[in-house]
Amino acid sequence: MSEPRITLPQWDELANLGDELLPLLPTALLIALDEYPQLDAARYDRMLQAHADHLHTEVGAISEWPLKVAAINHHLFNELGYSGNHDEYYDPRNSYLNEVVARRLGNPISLALVQIDVSRRLGLPLQGISFPGHFLVRLPVEEGVLIMDPFNGGRPLSVEELRERARANLGGEVPDDQVLAQILDPAPHRAILMRMLRNLHGVYVERQEWDRAARSADRILKLAPQQADAVRDRGLAYLQLEHLAGARTDLARYLKMEPEAGDAAAIRERLIDIGGERPRLH
Structure with a gap:
């Protein structure tokens, strides 16, 4: 053995x-x-x-x-x-x-x-x-x-x-x-582990266990720091935990990474609500 x-x-x-x-x-x-x-x-x-x-x-x-x-x-x-x-x-x-x-x-x-x-x-x-x-x-x-x-x-x-x-x-x-x-292409190890963490994130969001949801998103970023969806997910979990500084940082970063994302307008409204971004005057 x-x-x-x-x-x-x-x-x-x-x-x-x-x-x-x-x-x-x-x-x-x-x-x-x-x-x-x-x-x-x-x-x-x-x-x-x-x-x-x-x-x-x-x-x-x-x-x-x-x-x-x-x-x-x-x-x-x-x-x-x-x-x-x-x-x-x-x-x-x-x-x-x-x-x-x-x-x-x-x-x-x-x-x-x-x-x-x-x-x-x-x-x-x-x-x-x-x-x-x-x-x-x-x-x-x-x-x-x-x-x-x-x-x-x-x-x-x-x-x-x-x-x-x-x-x-x-x-x-x-x-x-x-x-x-x-x-049917083989999945790299990083993709497998990120999928495990996304599964956990989804479970914890459904259960409204926001500390664990934030942790799961954070661990995805430890594997792949440029994953925009994980930045957003961590920011939204921080928002639920009333960790406003972290939420502002992550949601602003997400908008910089994905300014044309389908949920960008909704995220921008969230950010404005917590004092992280103001509408630009033209």
């Missing part, structure tokens, strides 16, 4: 890391550390390594990648019981990796991260897909790519089903081969 190898990064160093150096599992656990300050990252690293160790001999004896990943999926989703939390989809615990590993429940992106991490420990280059709607995973194979749905037991998806799923999120338009291929 492999020794624990995990070291959590620091938030302030992430923006300067290229995607190839941005660690997926450690940063996902760093996100969880905000909510669970006593989190023992090595414990969850050991748990995921135990999944891989259990599969090492079986997967090593299989030559074809699709059959290897089928064995991994069977262990994760059938034997260990990882599953999508259909009943409480918007429970924030579905986005915190420590809770996902402990409860064996998650949302599409957190379950994908477990599937990706265990597969990579076993030598399979599983990748994430920022598919519209539910996050998916992909595995390069001789015939092209194998697309799977971690929220539904790692089930492989046909081209026809992928087109139909995409159509539902593209205004009813069925994507052609070129558009579908672009949608």
